[in-house]
């Protein structure tokens with residue numbers, strides 16, 4: 001080994017040694033800083049947890065029915081249309097709610113092809129006939145349910161259906 005090589009080698013070893021010392025010093029410094037900032041109790045501080053939660057919060061989320069309470073109200077696209085309260089005519093009510101029994105005469109229901117029967121019923125007075133149709137009754141032939149089982153019908157609609165039935169039966 002020449003003299004120059006020997007010098008280079010000495011300097012090289014000193015530099016390597018210095019680097020090792022610096023590395024070890026940095027490891028201890030890092031551990032010290034970590035001890036100050038990343039201790040368990042620091043992580044468990046409510047503020048720290050809030051900050052972490054805010055940082056990792058998702059940008060969007062899926063909303064299920066029932067989650068809507070905490071969201072701003074959504075403006076409905078289509079305006080709600082209130083169901084129209086349209087009175088049905090006698091024939092309409094009859095076809096929808098009465099025909100099923102009074103057409104074929106189920107359970108003793110008087111049909112509109114039996115005028116004699118209807119005349120007897122009319123003899124009690126039209127108001128009684130209306131009341132029987134609206135409130136229902138148990139007659140000698142069978143059971144007539146209130147409004148034919150259609151509680152959603154108005155009294156006027158049921159009366160219109162009775163008028164239609166009488167008109168058909170007696171003409």
Ligand code: HEC
Pocket residue numbers: 093094097098099100101102106107108109110121124128129130132133138139140141142143144145147148149150158161162
């Ligand atoms: C589930 C079967 C059934 C349905 C539906 C039904 N009725 Fe009747 N209805 C009867 C029966 C049975 C009688 C006969 C009862 C008797 O006199 O013994 C009767 C009798 C009547 C009478 C005679 C009342 C009287 O005083 O003699 C009228 C009026 C009448 N129904 C009107 C209607 C109208 C209006 C509807 C439709 C809104 C309707 N019914 C639907 C079974 C039904």
